[in-house]
Amino acid sequence: MSDATQSGPVLAADGTPLKRSLARALRAQKMRALMLIAPLLIFILVAFIAPIVDMLFRSVENQIVSETLPRTVVGLQDWDPTDLPSDDVFAALAYDFIEATERRRHTRLGSRLNYETTGISSLFRQSGRSVDEIGEEYTAQFVELNAAWETPATWVALMAPADWITAEAAWAERFAVVADAARIATQAVAEADEASVGQAAAAAAVARAEASRVELEQPVFRLSVAAQEVLPETSDAYRSFARTIQQVDEETPTAEVPWNTVYLALYRDLSALDVSGYNGPMADLLIEADAAVETFEGLTPREAWGEVNDGWLDLDNWATIEAFSDPFTAGYFLSAVDLQLTPDGIEAQPEEQRIYILLFKRTIIMSMAITLMCVFLGYPIAYLLSNLPSRTSNLLLILVLLPFWTSLLVRTSAWKVLLQQQGVINDLLVWVGLVADGSRLALINNQVGTIIAMTHILLPFMILPLFSVMKTIPPTYVRAAKSLGATNFTAFRRVYFPQSVPGIGAGCILVFILSIGYYITPELVGGRTGTFISNRIAYHISSSLNWGLAAALGTILLVLVLALYWAYDRIVGIDNVKLG
Amino acid sequence: MTSDESQAFVAFDRVQKSYDGEVLVVKDLNLHIGRGEFLTMLGPSGSGKTTCLMMLAGFETATHGDITLDGKPINNIPPHKRGIGMVFQNYALFPHMTVGENLSFPLEVRGIGKSLREEKIIRALDMVQMGDFINRRPAQLSGGQQQRIALSRALVFEPELVLMDEPLGALDKQLRETLQFEITNLAHQLGITTVYVTHDQTEALTMSDRVAVFDDGRIQQLAAPDKLYEEPENSFVAQFIGENNTLQGTVSKIDADMCEVTLDDGSIIDALPVNVTTVGEKTQVSIRPERVEMDPSRLTPGAHTLKAEVLEFVYMGDIYRTRLRVAGREDFIIKTRNAPDQRRLTPGESIEIGWRPTDCRALDA
Secondary structure, three states, X not given: OHHHHHHOOOEOOOOOEHHHHHHHHHHHHHHHHHHHHHHHHHHHHHHHHHXXXXXXXXXXXXXXXXXXXXXXXXXXXXXXXXXXOXXXXXXXXXXXXHHHHXXXXXXXXXXXXXXXXXXXXXXXXXXXXXXXXXXXXXXXXXXXXXXXXXXXXXXXHXXXXXXXXXXXXXXXXXXXXXXXXXXXXXXXXXXXXXXXXXXXXXXXXXXXXXXXXXXXXXXXOOOOHHHHHHOHHHHHHHHHHHHHHHHHHOOOHHHOOOOHHHHHHHHHHHHHOOOOOOOOOOHHHHHHHXXXXXXXXXXXXXXXXXXXXXXXXXXXXXXXXXXXXXOEOOXXXXXXXXXXXXXXXXXXXXXXXXXXXXXXXXXHHHHHXXXXXXXXXXHHHHHHHHHOOHHXXXXXXXXXXXXXHOOHHHHHHHHHHHHOOOOHHHXXXXXXXXXXXXXXXXXXXXXXXXXHHHHHHHHHHHHHHHXXXXXXXXXXXXXXXXXXXXXXXXXXXXHHHHHHHHHHHHHHHHHHHHHHOOOHHHHHHOOOOOOOHHHHXXXXXXXXXXXXXXXXXXXXXXXXXHHHXXXXXXXXXXXXXXXX | OOOOHHHOOEEEEEEEEEOOOOOEEEEEEEEEEOOOOEEEEEOOOOOOHHHHHHHHHOOOOOXXXXXXXXXXXXXXXXXXXXXXXXXXXXXXXXXXXXXXXXXXXHHHOOOOOHHHHHHHHHHHHHHOOOHHHOOOOHHHOOHHHHHHHHHHHHHHOOOOEEEEEOOOOOOOHHHHHHHHXXXXXXXXXXXXXXXXXEOOHHHHHHHOOEEEEEEOOEEEEEEOHHHHHHOOOOHHHHHHOOOOEEEEEEEEEEOOOOEEEEEOOOOEEEEEEXXXXXXXXXXXXXXXXXXXXXXXXXXXXXXXXXXXXXXXXEEOOOEEEEEXXXXXXXXXXXXXXXXXXXXXXXXXXXXXXXXXXXXXXXXXX
């Protein structure tokens, strides 16, 4: 190195540095190599890496709280957890919750938070039914004051800018035409003779009309600047209402009376702010209301929520919402290791709910047991195979591979038949007299069953690398050892065995990593005590739908395997692993 | 020719070997090797020489017959109890052990204490000038170095008999020659008995006290190198050892130590009767290329000569190699020393060649 720096870089014949020259010469080759692997690389990226990354991301992702209850989450930022949140937060919850209910998102959030605190799911579901009652007394009082508050047009004029109102009107006109056409076409279909050609034409017309109705998009509701300035909370609540109406119901806000919560917001705005300077649309109406609100009577937001469900007056529920209001959470990971996130910090799960650590331990210990069994059963076979003449060994190798060509499900089911209490093996043992009929062995639906069946299934993965490594050990080594005075056993132990260790390593890694993530066999023969962590992951993916926890468990499993792999590399050395 | 049977250190007595029960790989082998002797088993592949070595080492069992070592039959003694050192063609150094560990292995299995072990290892390594390599792994050594280690490993436990199975087969020519010299020196220095297997006749000739030429499961000739070369007992040995000219003919006149052979084209030559006894017998005469004389004046008067036509002249440095047409055959070779007064023949030239009758051996047809 130092020589090169002293004498300057080595130059090619044309004076360019040799390294650059070489890189240029190899570039075409590299490009070709890249092109050759590109299809597989893209396939792997799309079909393998991307889903895994997405899944891993789910283990920390937690946008659902902040997306469903955006205002509440903001309001909770400076909440003192020893007391209930302020009325502002309860009001924010009302605005958030009514929209969530209309968009049918509240039950989803309820299920998510239920992973953390049981009971939230039903709180959310029940609240969804009566949240629209919050603020109804204010609605009544505003309408009583002036019936104009009951007309949608009043609200549109107050809230929306003029250009949106024009655009919306234009849309409504066109929509009416198209909808009419669709209605007429539909009618034509109904009236047309079944076999007539007209039916087909009419159906086509329906489709066309339907298509243009869908294409005809409503201009998205916008707030006027004046409204935002003078009535911040109301305008926010109204915009939430208007857009929900547009997007969920596909109706126009110009024809809908706002939710009760909008009236609650208006009451709160008018109580808190001075609107006398306002001179925009509906100024008279607003100023009249501003004067009257002092006399209005009704429930505070907190009281209103208490009416909806007294669960909202429970500090624990609020603490849960607050704890999971971050867009990212360690909650899934904590659950995956039997911990939980509480307002007081991280705590262990209650005793009866701790299962994951046990499952991880069981998975690892059983995988090790299976790996060991495979070594003990596979080594002699591989030794025999590698020392037979190749014609015999090829035949026997086919027998080793035979299970590969049988469905995994069939093999596992066969073990069910063999191992069950009234199964072949127990029958045989009873017949021979080794086991009394009354005390047949429990060989299935427990750990024994899982270990037996998985050892059988994974054995080829041990035999093959062992065989291919042993095949490369020349018989002269053992001969040499014997000629030097070693007994058969010493020659094996000191000369043959050390050279077969790379094969054992490869087989162990293969079998261990395969078994630690095995699912089907433990599911079928594992019963209650012989299942693996993967069965729990599958449960969360397909039954409890707690994908975040499933992702966290999967991530931990992945990290565990990588850590073991790393440890193996440090202890044995990955260079010592030979697959052939 | 063979050493006294009662004193033989290694003896094969009517040994036969068959792998499949149909074909005999070794047929009726009788061989006695004296203590301290360097004996080479030479032969083409498939001639049974390696099988003999493996039977001696204990990796193959004789189908019939006895093998004795120092007077004791060893047929039923397992290889590890025979105490025979062995060097393999591919060295067979244990790749997962260092050089020192490789050498320590035979001592450890014999239960020799650590200090004595170390002493012996160092001595054995110094013997092959490899003392500096004690901590290397076999993969870090060149072929020649590996073979030296293999040799010292076979010697470290001081066996009385060392077997070598084509130990130099994988090395280049120069290294092979150096090691040939080293191995013979070492063997003689230590006074160990060596059985050496090779298919390289030069190696066999340069290293051995005696050479057993194997073919077809039998020893064709067992003799010292010079005898083997100069006095082959049959045409296989004559052909196999060194370069050789052969001429086909019929015995036309025979005495006790002289015969006349009429070649296929009618010309007559003098030869030494080796495997021929009666007139009219078909024979194959064999003459070494360097024993052919081009100058008739140097032959005994009255000796028969042959006409020859030069076909090709090859300059090989130390010698000239000339191909001739003789008695209808075009593969007759003569070799002449590159001396200042030596004539260089030109293709197309006609010359007369002859030889001393003792150099020309009439063998089996």
